[in-house]
Amino acid sequence: MNKFRVGGVVAAAAMIGFAGSPAFAQTNATVYGESARPNCAHSSKGVFEAEGEWFHLTDTCADGWDVVMKVDVAPYRSDGGYDFSIWNTGGRGSTKDVNKAYDEGTGVCVWAGYGEASSGEWAGFGPGSCGVA
Template identity: 55%
Template sequence: MKKFQLAGALVGAVALVGLASSPALAGTDVTVYGPSLKQGCSYASAAHFASYGEVFTVYDKCADGWAAVVKVDVAPYQSGGGYDFYIWNPNSADGSPVTVNKSYAEGTGVCMQAGSGEYSSGEWGAWGYWSCGTA
């Protein structure tokens, strides 16, 4: 019986050492979409947060004359619909995505909401739903 107890303790210790030396676990990626008002377009905009490297990418998904924009709220979250910053993609639907690199502590919550607007005036609207991930 003592052999089995010793073997069990040894397996448990090896598992703990393996866990302690493994790299940190990645967070949760998130993708959000802004609704389109133009027939034939599923979405006007999209944004993706990649938890590995904390990279935000904003896409203009519809040639509707509007730029893509995303609001970002990072924990601790703002109250009353607030957010920490926003990212525009004025490159049009045929242009390139806009990428922004940030750095957050592991486990930090990140929420986003995609919409569209007029880049030159800063007017925006047509927001999709907020969705959250973690760094």
């Protein structure tokens, strides 16, 4: 009987220690760009990876277009603007990885689409999503 009581005290102490530790609010965000071709579900896949603040942009359709990701970092722009864009010109199946550094708790929103990197023209942005560094 004493073994169970001691085990319960140790477990309770561990839970109190865990509850007192700082919270990690990191969340990832994944988005998909619309497709210009009916045979592809999406043109692009964009990911914000909170651990290490990585952005990954993958071209998911052999459609002849480059893919692009718009990024808005808190404080967010009220006019629908963004802080920077990432282009991937490598073709279907390629992924462009970009690393940034943000303070813990910083919000990051992303949108993926397609376009032509050389002209900077773009379209086909799907719904955005936000994560937290």
